[in-house]
Amino acid sequence: MWSHDAKIAACNHDLFSLENVLQTLLLMASDDGRGQLLFGESINRAKRLLPDYLVGKRFPTIYLEFPLTGESFLDASVGYKAFPAGDGIRAPSAEGTQEMLDWFSRTAPAFPGIGCGYELDLKHKDPAKAGILFQPNRHRELVLPFCRTLGEDDKAQLYLNTADRLPAAWKPSYFGLFRGRPDAPLRIGGYLSDREMAACIKDPGRILSVFDRIGFQAYHSEMLRQLSELMAAVPDCLDFQFDVFPDGTFGDTFSLDVCFPFVQPEEMPAYLREGEAAKLMKLLTDWKIADTRLVPALEMAFAGAIPVNDDLYVYFLQPSWLKVRWIQGTLQPAKFYVLIFADSLTEKE
Amino acid sequence: MSIDEIMQGLTEEQKEAAKNLKTPEEAEAFLKSNNIKLDREQLKAVAGGMDIWTCRCRSDVES
Numbered sequence: 001m002w003s004h005d006a007k008i009a010a011c012n013h014d015l016f017s018l019e020n021v022l023q024t025l026l027l028m029a030s031d032d033g034r035g036q037l038l039f040g041e042s043i044n045r046a047k048r049l050l051p052d053y054l055v056g057k058r059f060p061t062i063y064l065e066f067p068l069t070g071e072s073f074l075d076a077s078v079g080y081k082a083f084p085a086g087d088g089i090r091a092p093s094a095e096g097t098q099e100m101l102d103w104f105s106r107t108a109p110a111f112p113g114i115g116c117g118y119e120l121d122l123k124h125k126d127p128a129k130a131g132i133l134f135q136p137n138r139h140r141e142l143v144l145p146f147c148r149t150l151g152e153d154d155k156a157q158l159y160l161n162t163a164d165r166l167p168a169a170w171k172p173s174y175f176g177l178f179r180g181r182p183d184a185p186l187r188i189g190g191y192l193s194d195r196e197m198a199a200c201i202k203d204p205g206r207i208l209s210v211f212d213r214i215g216f217q218a219y220h221s222e223m224l225r226q227l228s229e230l231m232a233a234v235p236d237c238l239d240f241q242f243d244v245f246p247d248g249t250f251g252d253t254f255s256l257d258v259c260f261p262f263v264q265p266e267e268m269p270a271y272l273r274e275g276e277a278a279k280l281m282k283l284l285t286d287w288k289i290a291d292t293r294l295v296p297a298l299e300m301a302f303a304g305a306i307p308v309n310d311d312l313y314v315y316f317l318q319p320s321w322l323k324v325r326w327i328q329g330t331l332q333p334a335k336f337y338v339l340i341f342a343d344s345l346t347e348k349e
Numbered sequence: 350m351s352i353d354e355i356m357q358g359l360t361e362e363q364k365e366a367a368k369n370l371k372t373p374e375e376a377e378a379f380l381k382s383n384n385i386k387l388d389r390e391q392l393k394a395v396a397g398g399m400d401i402w403t404c405r406c407r408s409d410v411e412s
Contacts, residue, residue, distance in 0.1 A: 015370050023373035028380065264389050303392055304380040307359060307367045312352055314387060314395050315380055343395050345352055345387070 015306075016313055018054035022062075023047065025340040029064060029317055034296045039064075040072035042122040050076060052091035053118060056084040059342050061117070063320065067333040068290035068297065077133060079117030082108050093130040094118060096179065099149040100132070107145070113137055116146070119176055135174035152177060154246065158186050162244050165214050169196035170240065185243035185251045192238045197231060204228035216242065218252035223329040226287070227256070230324055233280040236261040239321070255325040257337075268301035268319055289324065289334040297336045305345065312345040350388055359385070 014020060026047055029035075035043045046064075054060065061079035066072065083105040088098050097118075104116050119131035132150065136142045140160060147156035155177050163172050172190040192200075200206050207227055211219055231238065237259045243251030258280060263271045272281055273295075284290035301319055305312040316339070323335040363383055370376050 015372070015376055020373050020376070024376040024380070027373055027377040031377070031381075262389070262393055264392070302380075303387055304383070305355075305385045305387060306370065306376060306379060307356060307364055307385075310352070310356060312355060312385070312387075314392070315376075316392065316395065341395070345391055345395065 016308070018057075018059055019051045021059060021315070021342045022050060022054060025062075025315060025317065025342060026050075028302055028315065029300055029338065029340065032296070032299070034300060036072070037296060038066050038072055038293055039074035042074040045122045045125075046074055046076055049091065049093070049120065049122065050078070053078045053089055053094070053120075055080075055087050055089065056082075061115070062340050064338045064340060065323075065335055066297075067335050068284065068294055068322070069288065069333045072293075073123040075122055076120045077117055078120065079115050079133065079135075080104070080108075081115050083116075089118075091130070093120065093128065095129070097130075097132070097150070100146065103145065103149045107142065111139055111142065114139060114142065115174075129179050131176050131178050133174065133176045137173050147177075150177075150179060152179065155186050158244060158246060158248065159188060161248060162186075162188055162242075166190075167210055167213065169193055169199075170210060183246065185245050187241055187243055189239050189241040189255075189257075192240060194237065197234065197238055201228065201231045214242075214250065216250040216254065218250070218254065218328050219326070220329040223326050223331075226326075226331065229283060230256060230258070230280075233277075233283055234258050235275075235277040235280060252328045253325060255323050257321045257323050259321040260319055262318075263301075265301040265303040265316070265318065269295075269298040272298050272319070284322075284324075284334050287331055289331050294336075297338075300338055308344075313342065314345050315342045316340070350386075350391075355385060355387070 026043065030039065030043055039046070050062070061081070063077045065075040065077065083101050085105045087105075088101055100116065108114060114137060115133075115135040117133045119133055121128055121131075134143075134146050136146070140163070143159055144153065144156040147153055159172070159175050166172065169192065170190060172188045174189050176187040178184040204224055204227065208224055211217070235258075239257035239259065241255040241257070243253050245251060260272070260277065271277060281290070281294060285294065298319060300317050302317045303314065305314045318339045320337045320339045322337065325332040325335070366379060366383070370379055
């Protein structure tokens with residue numbers, strides 16, 4: 001029995017090199033006029049810059065992120081569940097992260113479910129240092145060692161202190177940090193349990209009490225009404241995100257990531273237009289935080305395969321969630337997140 | 350449906366065309382025109398192996 005890697009290696013061309021697979025996925029994402037409409041010029045930067053973040057033999061977790069109204073652009077995040085020992089990222093935007101990658105490659109095997117990655121700003125011609133993402137989940141003991149590899153020890157304490165201030169049902173699972181910017185906020189996020197979401201829908205005052213308890217003040221009654229309406233339209237589950245400044249105060253941004261359940265790709269457009277998620281989509285357009293580009297965004301959903309020897313190599317574009325964000329209590333354009341990936345269908349050895 | 354069953358459902362032309370693909374553009378054209386169906390469980394198995402940032406980590410939340 002051939003291993004997955006042997007099957008792929010047996011092909012006499014490099015169609016399944018990670019870079020070619022990425023370019024195929026980006027072509028599919030951009031097809032039918034979506035490239036310019038949804039991503040603007042930044043799709044070209046994605047094609048040029050993302051390959052530097054491909055490492056090892058398996059395709060990483062890549063999300064394409066783009067707004068559903070306003071100026072079109074594309075950002076991307078790249079996440080790893082494991083990282084090959086001794087390897088690195090050659091992109092200038094990842095400079096200064098080798099120690100983090102070495103630590104992660106040593107640590108991740110003992111902690112299934114953790115992840116680290118990069119947030120790439122592709123909107124601007126000269127992308128800055130990539131943001132860093134770390135998902136410790138419940139492993140609080142990993143936060144300081146991780147931050148130390150980046151020389152950002154103080155961010156660890158900020159994360160842990162904030163976690164302690166949040167109510168039990170709002171415990172964070174991950175954070176994003178901007179390196180080398182001591183005054184920049186730490187973005188802290190977590191997943192609401194189904195029980196907590198149900199309680200918030202039943203009693204919107206519950207969210208208000210969470211805000212008041214932690215000292216988040218950038219809201220008003222209209223935002224609370226919108227939060228309640230949004231939660232009632234969530235088809236699957238919710239993430240929340242706050243910004244926290246080095247002095248422990250909360251920033252004026254609050255976000256909810258509304259996750260979609262796993263839906264067969266060919267059924268996704270109908271599911272979001274007519275199924276359980278239709279109410280959510282109507283809210284976004286009524287609030288004018290999504291426009292007609294919502295339709296091509298949904299139509300990006302795809303799964304297909306290329307036969308390789310006696311295996312299938314699967315290409316997948318999966319709408320995963322959308323972000324609804326308030327700044328000083330005012331709604332911002334919604335952002336759509338599509339997971340792109342590819343892998344052999346054979347069970348992994 | 351097993352991989353073997355999917356492979357058996359492919360025509361010789363499809364298999365031959367797949368062997369001759371060289372570039373991302375050719376791969377994309379093949380994927381668009383040869384709609385090889387994969388079932389939900391197969392896709393979930395692949396997706397579950399990749400997705401680390403979303404609610405797919407909910408076992409951690411609910412525990």
